[in-house]
Amino acid sequence: ALPDVPSEHPAASYLLHVNGVDRPVSDAWIGESLLYVLRERLGLAGAKDGCSQGECGACNVQVDGRLVASCLVPAATAAGSEVRTVEGLAADGEPSDVQRALSACGAVQCGFCIPGMAMTVHDLLEGNHAPTELETRQALCGNLCRCSGYRGVLDAVADVVAAREANAEAAATAAPDEARIPHQAEPGAGGVQQGPHPHEGEVL
Ligand code: FES
Ligand code: FES
Secondary structure, rough: OOOOOOOOEEEEEEEEEEEEEEEEEEEEEOOOOOHHHHHHHHOOOOOOOOOOOOOOOOOOEEOOOOOEHHHOOOOOHHHEEEEEEEHOOEEEEEHHHHHHHHHHHHOOOOOOOOHHHHHHHHHHHHOOOOHHHHHHHHHOOOOOOOOOOOOOHHHHHHHHHHHHHHHHHHHHOOOOOHHHOOOOOOOOOOOOOOOOOOOHHHOO
């Protein structure tokens, strides 16, 4: 009998958690990238394959809240992590504010880079609610666009920041008391014993 030679293409089965849903992956070559698995095995074609080598940002997704080039991440290493793709940005079937602003500002030309751009902008605004234009440019420096010249993306980020600030201000004006006065518990709700101690009078 031939000796048991280890396969050059070992397969693995694992569970990815993508946009809040468990997605099992079965018998996949251990070296498959997260981008490949998302697109070819799970049918999530939002992330794009622009270069397969970490240069263009078209494949950007978040893994445990960190922006990554999914073409460089072996999918099996993302098992047990929270993966968020561009498909997870919409809420109730509506595109996110970032996606709408990208469209409104003319950033979407051929559109190939936009899923990655949208992920980068969401990631930026999660960590920095009011980035300067320089900070936005730095955040976008890993996202290549061959059509729009980036002006529309910068405008979109500025618009989203302004709209979110206006919404926050409107919410604070609508509920000024809640904004100013710290929450106070009802009397007795804070763990202070009002009645007799449950063991009072017991002979121990
Ligand atoms: S496809 Fe991943 S960075 Fe270009
Ligand atoms: S819109 Fe075409 S590459 Fe960006």
